[in-house]
Amino acid sequence: MERTLAIIKPDAVERGFTGKIFDRIEGKGLKIIAIKMIHLTKKEAEGFYKVHAQRPFFPGLTTYMSSGTVVIAVLEGKDAIKKWRDLMGATNPKDAAAGTIRKDFAVDIEKNSVHGSDSPESASYEIPYFFSGIEIF
Ligand code: ATP
Ligand code: MG
DSSP: OEEEEEEEOHHHHHTTOHHHHHHHHHHTTOEEEEEEEEOOOHHHHHHHTGGGTTSTTHHHHHHHHTSSOEEEEEEEETTHHHHHHHHHOOSSTTTOOTTSHHHHHOOSSSSOSEEEOOSHHHHHHHHHHHOOGGGOO
């Protein structure tokens, strides 16, 4: 069993894709074991994406991620990290495979609708960034 962090980004929450995205998650056999809706501050977004602090897209990314409501969840299942990233599709929706969330819903490479942990190490930073033990079921 593996756990991963999922975020439905502001562009997707705003346009009403939250339910459709969770339907795909549950349809893939992943279990939702924690969920919350929040509006990140700029500082909270910077802390979450700190691995990208030196990247040119960091200021835009963190402004965008703090621009509206996000829905955050912990997903659990066999190979949860890979399964969720497969559902998400490539970072740039132009490169994303048919049938993926980013192909179907994303606006552009920044407003790309969803986030997923990219490794067990990332998941072990990202999950406790948002959820305490008693919030995970
Ligand atoms: P995420 O970490 O959000 O799941 P990812 O792992 O597919 O996405 P990363 O390389 O970790 O992609 O980039 C983090 C986020 O930064 C992307 O999801 C996207 O929102 C934004 N981003 C990445 N590259 C660019 C870029 N070249 N221009 C603008 N925004 C970008
Ligand atoms: Mg990433």
